[in-house]
Amino acid sequence: MESTDLTFRSQEILRAVVNLFVETGEPVGSRTLSKRAPIACSPATIRNILSDLAEAGLLTKPHVSAGRMPTDLGYRIYVNGLMGRHEPTAEERLTIEAGYSREIRQVEQILAHASRVLSELTNQAGLVLLPGGGQLEFQHIEFIRMAGRQVLVVIVAKSGLVQTRIAAIEEDLLQEELDRISRYLNDEFKDLSLREVRQKIVERMREDRDTFDQLYRRALELSRRAFVEGAEEGGETLVVEGASRVLSQPDFSGDVEKLRSLYRAFEEKNKLVQLLDRCLASAEVAVFIGAENQIEGMDDCSLVARCLYVGGKPLGTIGVIGPKRMHYDRIIPLVDWTADSLAQFISHGEAR
Amino acid sequence: MESTDLTFRSQEILRAVVNLFVETGEPVGSRTLSKRAPIACSPATIRNILSDLAEAGLLTKPHVSAGRMPTDLGYRIYVNGLMGRHEPTAEERLTIEAGYSREIRQVEQILAHASRVLSELTNQAGLVLLPGGGQLEFQHIEFIRMAGRQVLVVIVAKSGLVQTRIAAIEEDLLQEELDRISRYLNDEFKDLSLREVRQKIVERMREDRDTFDQLYRRALELSRRAFVEGAEEGGETLVVEGASRVLSQPDFSGDVEKLRSLYRAFEEKNKLVQLLDRCLASAEVAVFIGAENQIEGMDDCSLVARCLYVGGKPLGTIGVIGPKRMHYDRIIPLVDWTADSLAQFISHGEAR
DNA sequence: GTTAGCACTCCCCGAGTGGGAGTGCTAACC
DNA sequence: GGTTAGCACTCCCACTCGGGGAGTGCTAAC
Secondary structure (H helix, E strand, O other): OOHHHOOHHHHHHHHHHHHHHHHHOOOEOHHHHHHHOOOOOOHHHHHHHHHHHHHOOOEEOOOOOOOEEEOHHHHHHHHHHHOOOOOOOHHHHHHHHHOOOOOOOOHHHHHHHHHHHHHHHHOOEEEEEEOOHHHOEEEEEEEEEEOOOEEEEEEEEOOOOEEEEEEEOOOOOOHHHHHHHHHHHHHHOOOOEHHHHHHHHHHHHHHOOOOOOHHHHHHHHHHHHHHHOOOOOOOOEEEEEOHHHHHOOHHHOOOHHHHHHHHHHHHHOHHHHHHHHHHHHOOOEEEEOHHHHOOOOOOOEEEEEEEEEEOOEEEEEEEEEEEOOOOHHHHHHHHHHHHHHHHHHHHOOOOO | OOHHHOOHHHHHHHHHHHHHHHHHOOOEOHHHHHHHOOOOOOHHHHHHHHHHHHHOOOEEOOOOOOOEEEOHHHHHHHHHHHOOOOOOOHHHHHHHHHOOOOOOOOHHHHHHHHHHHHHHHHOOEEEEEEOOHHHOEEEEEEEEEEOOOEEEEEEEEOOOOEEEEEEEOOOOOOHHHHHHHHHHHHHHOOOOEHHHHHHHHHHHHHHOOOOOOHHHHHHHHHHHHHHHOOOOOOOOEEEEEOHHHHHOOHHHOOOHHHHHHHHHHHHHOHHHHHHHHHHHHOOOEEEEOHHHHOOOOOOOEEEEEEEEEEOOEEEEEEEEEEEOOOOHHHHHHHHHHHHHHHHHHHHOOOOO
16 A cells, blocks of 8 residues: 555545644544645545545544544555654754763663653653674673682673673683683684674584694683573663653553553563564664554554664664654654764764 | 550451452451451441551541551551561472572572562562662772773672773773783772772872872773762662563552552662662661652552672662552562572572 | 535433442440 | 440442534535
């Protein structure tokens, strides 16, 4: 279904319905439409068109004698081609940028702050996804010897993300040995992604099972502990900011079950992570409307998200989630602009 | 007000009221009481006693012709002396312990998992507070040189907590120099708490403002960047698990505002952190009932928490938060037992 | 193709009502 | 004197009923 299938007037009316419905939250009728929208025909004509749009699956009504409201498809057509883009106001831009001027911080904090601001400006929940697992590019590894045959592993990714974990080792190694190992690995894993690092380790372990080189063997074993173990569980970080704002949205009042599913999704994360991962493919804003997000119980919510590319590499995803009835025309440009501005800020090296 | 001010029968009845109310959520009347509780007197007598308890401020009723429900004070008396302790069942213990048998992880993950299990078993939200800031004991610091005059600082606390931050430096230092500095600092800060470390740095900087020792000056400057800057913002980590479970509690249905405040408290954290910090003083379960928690809008919620002491040092706090109407007799022993068992597990060195 | 008119549908809201649960008081009882 | 039965009274709640209103869909005229 494309919006081009519709006559100009149908488009006008669909746009007006969505706009009005998003604003008021009430099903809109032909009468309201003829009064509050710039449409040059009578309620009766509008009714005919509304009826057509409903037949095409773009509008529904909650009951026979009620006004119309958009379906998921209706929103989709609206978002794809009918809505105007309301670019963020100067004030909004300032609010977003205000977060940058703080002292230098780590990527995750910059993004988290951005999502907090997004949540504030949109009155929805803000999301940040930091890719973990394989997506990251290796930059540096360091081992720190601790008591009790434990080694603190610090892995730094090119994006500036830092992962730490504690690994147990069988034989007690001196810090010097650890340093030699990390020097070796830093050299070895240069410019690889963590996924490639992992593959490389597994390969090497298979190939050189019987090597007698102590250092090499220890390095392999230690890097296995550091990279492979526990890595399959993702490592992506999903941060949700301002979830409480969604609570007060009138759309959910009286429907605790809807809310519950939303919050459960926030907690379980994996579903949302999957969804957000899909945004990694492109640097465009992705919009999932209602049931499009494929998360059960969340068919009343929409997600607007965009991946942040810095230096050609995806750094993370920021976005906003809230009731389907949201101001797409304002929120989409806002997320868009925020991502752009963040990417620019980060790539200018003020922070990393 | 002590429970000893009450006659034996009053105590019996108060206990019965709380038990029944916690179970059903409905105000309990004299009739129900005489039927469903082991009390050897008629509804009329019970009514008299209920009236006394109400006068003493332990019970209220939502309206004139309704049954009684406990006030905060009523719950307090109940918790302090009247309730029986229902120790966790074998099954519950197994569920809790099941989390330990996984591969070794960092403290925060062990605690987070415990709180997830607590949330599951109690159907409330689980909380973990990891002390940050000054409370931690210094164990190790390490600097890792990164591109663009930035240094990754890794601070390891005795408890096993790892903090990383990125500091910018004016002059580019070689990794060797950084290593020398960290060796020096590791020696210098041995056995201090982070708060003491911070104080020490500030003092030294004042005293030795004009030193000419390069290494020393750089070490001071770098450690200021590492410890002092940005440290005032707490650094405590609060993790809330299973917040969505509270949503479906019937106590809040229809009262979105209450829910909103609760969730806002989860997000803002500082209020909750303050509250949980109070638990650090002792190794006993702390219970904050209703308005006792002093958080506005959360006077319908109770918090049960206990600090985890390992080796005489507080390692963190775990707890449970939910509607005031909760099974204190089951939840308090559960939190208690979980904390004990966790502390034991951690101190046995299986993880740190 | 557009519009006015009109019958019809269905929600929503407020008023009215009866039942039920529970209290508090009084008076009798042990 | 504490305990109990009886009873009037209060108040909530769930249900029903009916009118008003918003909106539709159809038809017929423009």
